[in-house]
Amino acid sequence: MKKIKYLVPIILIGYLTWYLFIKPYDYLVSFKAKTFPGTINQSIKIWSSALDDSSIIEQDDIHILKQKVSFKDSTYIYKWEINALNDSTSKVKVYITDVNHSLMNKITIPFGYTDFEKRTKKSILDFHKKLNEHIKKFKITIEGQSELKSTYCAFVPIKGRQIGKASGMMQNYSLLSTILFENNVELNGHPFVEITYWDMTKDSIHYNFCYPIIKSDSLPNHKLIKYKQFEGKNALKAIYNGNYITSDRAWYALINYAKKNNIEIEKKPVEIFYNNPNFGGNELDWKAEIYLPIK
Numbered sequence: 001m002k003k004i005k006y007l008v009p010i011i012l013i014g015y016l017t018w019y020l021f022i023k024p025y026d027y028l029v030s031f032k033a034k035t036f037p038g039t040i041n042q043s044i045k046i047w048s049s050a051l052d053d054s055s056i057i058e059q060d061d062i063h064i065l066k067q068k069v070s071f072k073d074s075t076y077i078y079k080w081e082i083n084a085l086n087d088s089t090s091k092v093k094v095y096i097t098d099v100n101h102s103l104m105n106k107i108t109i110p111f112g113y114t115d116f117e118k119r120t121k122k123s124i125l126d127f128h129k130k131l132n133e134h135i136k137k138f139k140i141t142i143e144g145q146s147e148l149k150s151t152y153c154a155f156v157p158i159k160g161r162q163i164g165k166a167s168g169m170m171q172n173y174s175l176l177s178t179i180l181f182e183n184n185v186e187l188n189g190h191p192f193v194e195i196t197y198w199d200m201t202k203d204s205i206h207y208n209f210c211y212p213i214i215k216s217d218s219l220p221n222h223k224l225i226k227y228k229q230f231e232g233k234n235a236l237k238a239i240y241n242g243n244y245i246t247s248d249r250a251w252y253a254l255i256n257y258a259k260k261n262n263i264e265i266e267k268k269p270v271e272i273f274y275n276n277p278n279f280g281g282n283e284l285d286w287k288a289e290i291y292l293p294i295k
Contacts, residue, residue: 025095038252138242150232
């Protein structure tokens with residue numbers, strides 16, 4: 001009994017020391033989302049960029065990133081952890097720390113509903129609402145292994161941000177199609193994007209916006225347009241319906257599929273577009289075939 005008498009205060013002191021001075025966060029919020037980790041990762045970044053004073057300050061991979069959010073009187077660090085539970089659902093944990101008032105938060109949180117908690121919950125609920133709205137705007141159907149066919153093509157090489165891919169495509173769509181049409185070049189399929197480099201941490205890509213054509217000896221010369229043989233390959237395939245700005249959501253879905261099925265892939269997606277975004281229409285009717293080459 002004497003040992004227990006002394007052990008209880010030691011455990012209590014140890015816990016309080018950990019809670020007040022060692023615990024690496026002030027508050028934890030968790031929720032589930034019916035989508036892939038990559039979609040959540042990109043949505044966090046878009047949401048962060050829309051806030052008045054917020055930035056992503058660190059990212060280990062698509063599953064872990066840190067965000068700094070500044071309010072008038074405080075600066076918060078959100079550490080996001082995203083884990084796939086199954087093919088369609090992920091769990092998100094957000095560890096929140098108030099940089100300037102961490103100790104005070106830990107002291108007051110157990111005794112009432114503090115302003116820190118109210119602000120944190122409101123902020124995360126705002127993100128959760130926008131994430132759910134975004135999820136409803138696209139559809140991804142995994143079709144498994146398929147063959148990506150070879151073709152000769154005219155293309156424009158582009159570098160930029162991942163989120164700017166559709167904009168780069170639209171800017172060059174008229175140029176490419178007009179030059180080919182005016183020079184009587186015979187088209188041979190739907191336009192496509194070939195990703196040649198993808199930095200998943202910085203969300204930067206290099207890509208070729210391509211138009212399949214019939215090869216001839218009289219192709220037009222233009223300072224922006226190049227020509228090459230696009231080599232076919234075995235690949236994982238998905239059908240994406242939605243705005244092409246966020247068709248990269250299918251890249252992450254295919255990466256998850258490859259990981260689950262132990263398939264080695266090259267992270268150089270290819271997208272074949274069946275609709276012209278310049279014509280508008282219901283975005284859920286837009287279709288793109290998304291391929292991820294198999295090693």
